[in-house]
Amino acid sequence: MPAPKNTFKQALRDGKVQVGLWQALASPYTAELCAGAGYDWLLLDAEHAPNDVPLLVAQLQAIKGSTAHAIIRPPIGETHIIKQLLDIGAQTLLVPMVESGAMARDMVRAMRYPPHGVRGVGAALARASAFNRIPDYLQTADGELCLLLQVESRAGLAALDEIASTDGVDGVFIGPADLAADMGFLGRPGAPEVQREIEQAFAKILSHCKAAGALIGDLKLARRYVELGATFIGIGNDVTLLANATTRLLSDFYDTKPPGSPAGLEVKVY
Secondary structure: OOOOOOHHHHHHHHOOOEEEEOOOOOHHHHHHHOOOOOOOEEEEEEEOOOOOHHHHHHHHHHHHHOOOEEEEOOOOOOOOHHHHHHHOOOEEEEOOOOOOOOHHHHHHHHHHHOOOOOOOOOOHOOOOHOOOOOOOOHHHHHHHEEEEEOOOOOHHHHHHHHHOOOOOEEEEEEOHHHHHHOOOOOOOOOOOOHHHHHHHHHHHHHHHHEEEEEOOOOOOHHHHHHHHHOOOEEEEEHHHHHHHHHHHHHHHHHOOOOOOOOOOOOOOOO
């Protein structure tokens, strides 16, 4: 019996657009709720969210059985961290802050077992192999792993051709927020100068026959990215959705007229 099929990786190979949602609340309950919404993938964020390995395991378990593919973003691209995330059952990783071809090659080696890589052989203890109940896991795991690299700086853009052409890299993700900051447009990822760089980056990525992706809360820009050939697009995150919805609900309550009343509620705030 081989390692589980990575349907997300296959969809990227087939050129099918995969729409996702960021998970930053670090909650298995929230992950399970969002997994039922119909997104193609959910990203469990360990870079900017308060996640650790046991909590990530719980979220993977909560998502299992849904149609949403789980992606994990580690806090940093380090071999020992990647090993842990693969062993707990993640099949797709998005590694942040990649700025060179050398780092891209290091990340590929971290994803693979020897002799093609440096991933430690601990499958007998791992959730990834169904606790050693998948007899062919060691022989088939590498082929079902998906490596996405995040380019989000001017240095990363300068090395983009080398990064995207690295064998074993399945896709390159452009981070608009960090890129905007590095370009001097902090908090303004929609700035025309930033968007020009992103569009050029997509063209480079696609020229190497690799999948291109991004996270952007502006749905018009998200649709524009798809038009440009991006095939994995994050369109929001759970934190912002909850924050906006709770704020809007309270505002709507104060603006709602009671039955038979010509005016809205007058509420004193102390």
